[in-house]
Amino acid sequence: MTSPARPGSGDAWTVDDLQDLPEDGQDYEIFDGSLLVSPHADVRHGAIANRLRRLLDRQAPPGLFVGQDVGVSAKRSSYFVPDLFVAHEDALERGGPALAPADVLLVVEVVSPGNAGRDLVLKRHEYGVAGIPRYWLVEPRKQTVTVLEHAGAGYRESAVLSAADTYRTDTPFTLVLPVADIF
Template sequence: MTSPARPSGREPWTVDDLQDLPEDGQDYEIFDGSLLVSPHADVFHGAVANRLRRLLDRQAPSGLLVGQDIGVSAKRSSYFVPDLFVAREDALGRGGPALAPADVLLVVEVVSPGNAGRDLVLKRHEYGVAGIPRYWLVEPRKQTLTVLEHVGTGYRESQVISAPEVYRTDGPFPLVLPVADIF
């Protein structure tokens, strides 16, 4: 797989450079000025993300949005597109190429076997440094939901919930989530 050429006149990639990339079936993210390219997720991955989105949507209060396909920019040189997020709805009216971490209450990644390191290590670190309060890792092969909570500049694992258990929480909003319904 060939990567697009580096932007002319600049060394690092920025969020603004993404608008010039082709619609070619690849997902583009940026880490510390380096372009990350990966194929779109498969059907099962998408189904898991969509099931979880529906479950969250049903319980989300007014003023919060459960979304997909919008990036989060931890800094100008890093940009990630989580599988799902919960953000303050008024943040979407501000426009721009990405959500600011201060407006994001939760990011969710559905872990893919071929890309697990990016979700388990890289994004965990970057979302933590950015101060996003909650990070969930959904692992379809294990049928688990791992809940991480922000502490200092990183995350601590607070719970691992397996199907058929039910996860109950007050953050990012009061929620009752039957984990088996995700898979």
């Protein structure tokens, strides 16, 4: 088994370096030039992300795209792949290795027990500094959705929703979300 191509000693990882990594069941992201490796999400995690994607996709207006498996460059030396995102559709036509934060209206992370700190602290900070307007944290164990809105250089909590709630909002588009439907 050969080891994956890596930047030279002392060099930072870039999005381009990720292309040379194997398809080995791991998820790769970059924070400040350092490679982050996580096991691929489990079935329940994927099911929750897919249910939420379908609910958002049905209500998204023309010109907005609800997607998965596309990275966001939080800043020049960081690259994250949210479980879901809502972006301007024309940003997808430009191509490139990652979406720019200015094109992303919402990122969603389904919190995994094994790397909860990454979603709850690291990504919250990085997405906030990047100026992404909305960040949702879906917590399967608690069956909650925490809605965060950009404020200054970070986020403020605007709602914590339980499975008994129906979330109604006009941002990033007019949406009615029965929270129980994603769990």
